[in-house]
Amino acid sequence: MRKTMGTLAALLGLWVSLAHAQVAVPELAPAGLRVYNARFPIAPMINVVPENPAAMQWGAPSRIGGGVLDGARNSGLEGASSNYDGSFGGFRWVRQRFALGAETGSLNVEYPGAPQVAGIEKKQSSFALSFSWPETLAIGLATHQWTLDTRTPPGGQRDTLEFSGWLAGLSWRLGEHFFAAGAFGQEDLERTFPVAPGSESRDHYMAGLALRGGGTLIWRLELDTFHRDDFKDPVNKGFAPAYDLNQLSAEGILGSWLLGGTAYDLQPLPSGAPTISGYSVDAGYAPLSGLTLTWRFEHSEQKAGGTPISKEEINNAVVTWQF
Numbered sequence: 001m002r003k004t005m006g007t008l009a010a011l012l013g014l015w016v017s018l019a020h021a022q023v024a025v026p027e028l029a030p031a032g033l034r035v036y037n038a039r040f041p042i043a044p045m046i047n048v049v050p051e052n053p054a055a056m057q058w059g060a061p062s063r064i065g066g067g068v069l070d071g072a073r074n075s076g077l078e079g080a081s082s083n084y085d086g087s088f089g090g091f092r093w094v095r096q097r098f099a100l101g102a103e104t105g106s107l108n109v110e111y112p113g114a115p116q117v118a119g120i121e122k123k124q125s126s127f128a129l130s131f132s133w134p135e136t137l138a139i140g141l142a143t144h145q146w147t148l149d150t151r152t153p154p155g156g157q158r159d160t161l162e163f164s165g166w167l168a169g170l171s172w173r174l175g176e177h178f179f180a181a182g183a184f185g186q187e188d189l190e191r192t193f194p195v196a197p198g199s200e201s202r203d204h205y206m207a208g209l210a211l212r213g214g215g216t217l218i219w220r221l222e223l224d225t226f227h228r229d230d231f232k233d234p235v236n237k238g239f240a241p242a243y244d245l246n247q248l249s250a251e252g253i254l255g256s257w258l259l260g261g262t263a264y265d266l267q268p269l270p271s272g273a274p275t276i277s278g279y280s281v282d283a284g285y286a287p288l289s290g291l292t293l294t295w296r297f298e299h300s301e302q303k304a305g306g307t308p309i310s311k312e313e314i315n316n317a318v319v320t321w322q323f
Contacts (some may be wrong), residue, residue, distance in 0.1 A: 022050040023208025023224040024179040026059035029282040030320040032296035043146040048090030049101040052183040053128035053140030054169040064091040065320025075310040084109035136173040162190040179210040204228040219252040242269040256287035274304040
């Protein structure tokens with residue numbers, strides 16, 4: 001964590017900006033798929049629709065667009081480098097007292113020569129609504145669905161985890177620059193594994209604090225925390241463990257130029273399991289109206305006992321229209 005926070009501090013010295021976390025207010029970066037780790041069963045975050053649907057109410061201007069990504073994973077355990085790709089898109093329509101948004105994305109990963117997993121495919125879709133009443137309080141509701149398919153050699157057998165759920169949240173504007181927010185939801189899991197089919201539900205929640213300002217420099221700083229409970233079924237614990245996730249992010253737009261950074265730590269539960277930490281950078285041309293062209297880079301590491309066991313690097317190219 002100290003190394004990751006050091007990276008973020010260096011970015012902040014460049015008047016930096018965010019890349020991701022958006023529980024209290026939406027990010028300034030128009031969009032970008034965020035993976036964390038291709039093997040860990042977290043739905044990729046596309047960030048057109050905020051993680052907390054209530055935050056969407058503070059997300060003007062409206063936007064529509066999408067992007068593509070490519071990445072590479074290097075694992076000392078597998079002794080191989082794996083390339084993967086993905087695509088994503090969505091829209092967000094924001095009015096004075098009402099907003100709605102939807103997004104979808106997919107990520108495909110191939111592991112040539114891997115002893116246990118030949119490939120992974122993740123797909124995700126989300127839909128959200130938000131309202132503000134009074135003007136300082138936003139209320140949001142969202143539904144989401146995503147799948148994680150794995151193919152195991154030999155023969156390419158496909159096993160599937162299907163997640164669906166809902167989320168309800170609040171975001172409270174406490175003065176001109178300060179926001180506080182929280183959300184709670186439930187997630188359902190369906191396993192189609194031939195040897196162990198089953199279903200189960202669990203709770204998840206999030207909270208965030210943010211500062212945001214405007215003028216010549218539009219800026220945002222946010223600290224968020226996420227938690228997902230464990231499943232009771234030991235099979236589900238193995239394939240979709242509980243976790244705590246903390247993110248610190250900052251971003252700014254000077255003129256029409258965006259620069260941003262974020263740092264995160266993910267701890268699967270119970271503690272002692274391999275951790276995931278990483279950072280990302282956003283940059284590009286992002287005026288408040290018209291065409292935006294931005295780029296996102298993400299680097300993550302999975303560690304066991306402080307020793308890296310895999311690394312991933314991802315590049316996103318994003319095109320949106322803001323209005």
